[in-house]
Amino acid sequence: MDPARFKAGMRHLAASVALVTTRHAGQRGGLTATAVCSVSADPPQILACVNKSASAHDPLGEAGIFCVNILAPAHRRIAERFAGMDGIEGDARFEGMGSWSTLVTGAPALAGCPVSFDCRLVARLAAGTHTIYVGEIVELALDPTARPLLYADGRFIAGDVLAG
Template identity: 45%
Template sequence: MSAAAVLPAVEAAEFRRCMRSLAGAVAVITCGEEGARTGLTATAVCSLTDLPPMLLACVNNAASAHPVIRRTGRFAVNILSEAQLPVAGRFAGRDGAEGEQRFAGAFWTHDEDGTPLLADALASFGCALEAEHRHGSHSIFVGRVTALRASAGSPPLLYHEGRFGTFAASA
C-alpha cells in the first residue's frame, strides 16, 4: 500500500467498542497538593523504560487533572487492587465526587513533592513530568519516576468490557 493511499474512516464509537475488549490494570492518577488535589481512574498507563525509570499516562484534555499536571509538573500513578473498587469508582466520577472529594474513604500519603499516593495501592509511582504529547482528545504524559512503593498480596483490579473485576490465575 502506498503512503498516499486513503484509508477508510473508523468511527470513534466503534473504536471505543473494540478497545473495551482490551483488559487493563486499573490505576488512579493523582496530582495537586493537600486541599487542592484531584485525579482520575485510568487504564492507559504503562512503563516506558527502566533506565531511567519512566512511565506514560494518557489523560483526557478535559479531565480536571490535566491542567494540574501541566501546571505542577508532577503526578502519581497508583495501581489498584480488587479491594479498591470503591476508589476506582469514585475517581471515575461514578458517585459525582470531584476534586478533593474523591480522596475521601481511603488513606493517602504523599511523596516528597506533595503528590498524593494511595497508601495501600499495589504500587505507587510518584513522577516528575518529562514531556507531554497532545493527540486528539488526550495527552500522553511521560513521567520520570522519582518515588515508588509496592505492597503485595492482593489481586489487581482490572477493567474489561466496561466492567471492573479481577481474574483467576491459571495453575
Template identity: 40%
Template sequence: MKNDLVPRARFIEAMRGVAASVTVVTTDGLAGRHGATVSAFSSVSADPPTVLVCLHADSRIARAVTTNGRFCVNVLPETSAEIADRFAGRHDAWIGDRFSGIECHGKPGTAPLIDGATGFSCTVQQSVLSGTHLIVIGQVGDVIEGGAKPLAWREGCYHRVVPQAAEAACQAAR
C-alpha cells in the same frame, strides 16, 4: 488520511475487550490536590524509569498535573472498586472531595499515594497532545509496592486477575 482510519465505533468496541489495570492518578501542588481514575497507563522505559498516562486534555486532572508538574499513578488493589468509582466521578453529586475518607500517604504538595495501592511517583518530563487526550510522560522518582493483586477493567466492568494453572506453578517456583 482520515478515510484510512477504522470507524470510531469499531475501535471502541475492540478496545472494550482489552483488559487494563485500574489506576488513580493523583497530584498536589499549586493547582491543588486532584485525582481521577485512569485505565491508560504504561511503562515507557527502564533507563531512565519512565511511565505514561493518558488524560482527557480538557479535564481538571490534566490541567492540575500539568501545573503541578508531578503525579502519582496508584495501581489499585482488586478490593478497591469503590475507590475507582469515587475517582471516576460517580460519587461527585454527594461527595465534594474525592479524597474524603480515603487513606492517603505523602506530604502536602506531593502527589498522594492511596493506601494499599502500588504507587509510581513521577515528575512530568513531557506532555504530548494526541486527539482528545494528553499523553503525560513522567520520570519515576519512587515506587511504593502495595503487594496486592491489581483491579482490572474490561468490557465495562471490574475484574480480578486470576493466574492460570501454569502461571501459578511458575509463581510458586520463584
C-alpha cells in the same frame, strides 16, 4: 474510523486500573485511568493518557508531579469515584476514600495498592482527545502481596482470577 466501533474494540483490551493523582496550588486532584504503561527502565519512566476534559487534566500538567497508583480489588469504589461516576470532583474526591500519604513529590499515594509510582513530569504530547503525560519515577511504594484490579469489557475484574 467510527469512534463507537473503536471503543467497542478497545473493550477487549484488559488493563490494570490506575488512579493518577496530583497536588497543585494546595489542592489534590485525580482520575481513574487504564491507559497507563511503562516507557523506559533507564531512566525509569511511565506514561498516563489523560482526557483533556478531565477535571485533573490541567492541574496535573501545571503541577509537574503525579502518582500512578495501581489499584487493588478493594479500591473499586475509589476507582468509580475518580472516574466521575458520582459527580464529585477535585479535592473532595479524596474525602472518606482510602488512606493517603505522599512519597517524594507530594502527589497523593493510596495505601494498599500493589504499587504506587511517584513521578515528576518530563514530557507531554497532545494526542487527539488526550494528553500523554510522561513521568520519571522518583520513588515507589510496593506491596508484593497485593493483586491488581483489572478492567475489561466494561467491568472490573479482580487480578487474582488470572492466576493458574
